[in-house]
Amino acid sequence: MRIVLLGAPGSGKGTQAKKLMADRNIPQISTGDMLREAVAAGTRFGQQAKTIMDAGNLVSDDIMLGIISERLGKPDAQDGFILDGFPRTEKQAHDLEELLDSLGTPLDAAVLMDVDFDVLMKRLTGRRTCSLTGKLLNVYFSSQEELDECTNAGGELIQREDDNEETISNRLDVYRKQTEPLVDFYRDRERLRTVDADGSIDEVYERFVNAL
Numbered sequence: 001m002r003i004v005l006l007g008a009p010g011s012g013k014g015t016q017a018k019k020l021m022a023d024r025n026i027p028q029i030s031t032g033d034m035l036r037e038a039v040a041a042g043t044r045f046g047q048q049a050k051t052i053m054d055a056g057n058l059v060s061d062d063i064m065l066g067i068i069s070e071r072l073g074k075p076d077a078q079d080g081f082i083l084d085g086f087p088r089t090e091k092q093a094h095d096l097e098e099l100l101d102s103l104g105t106p107l108d109a110a111v112l113m114d115v116d117f118d119v120l121m122k123r124l125t126g127r128r129t130c131s132l133t134g135k136l137l138n139v140y141f142s143s144q145e146e147l148d149e150c151t152n153a154g155g156e157l158i159q160r161e162d163d164n165e166e167t168i169s170n171r172l173d174v175y176r177k178q179t180e181p182l183v184d185f186y187r188d189r190e191r192l193r194t195v196d197a198d199g200s201i202d203e204v205y206e207r208f209v210n211a212l
């Protein structure tokens with residue numbers, strides 16, 4: 001199964017992709033995670049990417065195409081993949097279409113995770129990762145026990161650098177202007193499925209699986 005996940009920052013693409021990856025044994029390919037790895041590795045490219053990401057802007061289409069073509073060529077992606085965070089512009093969507101057509105492996109579906117703006121803001125401003133376990137938490141939505149479990153064990157609740165209000169509002173603007181047009185792009189190709197992504201992780205996952 002080859003799918004693209006569409007949706008604003010905070011719509012839950014990463015969370016849902018990870019669940020599907022575990023269930024179906026196909027890789028989640030998150031361009032955001034790949035870029036964060038490059039930043040952590042401290043390469044020259046990583047340093048340039050960090051400046052762009054910290055501002056909430058997009059890394060150039062040509063660079064992203066290079067990264068994604070290499071990743072899709074790896075053995076674990078031959079039987080399917082879940083793209084999370086790519087494509088993000090019309091140029092990237094056209095490039096992906098060309099790449100997959102040339103490989104004879106077109107997309108099965110583009111799934112839009114649909115959530116209201118106020119929920120997105122809470123998900124993004126409240127998002128934290130436990131420094132000990134890597135578990136994703138949210139100061140608005142996780143239970144006090146879950147939050148305490150991390151801090152009582154000596155962990156810290158870390159906020160992503162691009163999850164501050166200024167960067168978030170730019171990321172949402174960039175999404176509206178550059179990524180939202182992809183909804184029509186995939187609707188025109190009869191590949192679009194829309195999932196109501198407001199609800200618990202398990203509720204949304206059930207809708208997601210039903211949509212596939």
Ligand code: AMP
Pocket residue numbers: 009031032033035052053054056057058059060064084085086087088092162171
């Ligand atoms: P994400 O984790 O998907 O929210 O991505 C974090 C940041 O990485 C974005 O705000 C962009 O700066 C950058 N990024 C991730 N994927 C892409 C992409 N497909 N095209 C351009 N920039 C990207």
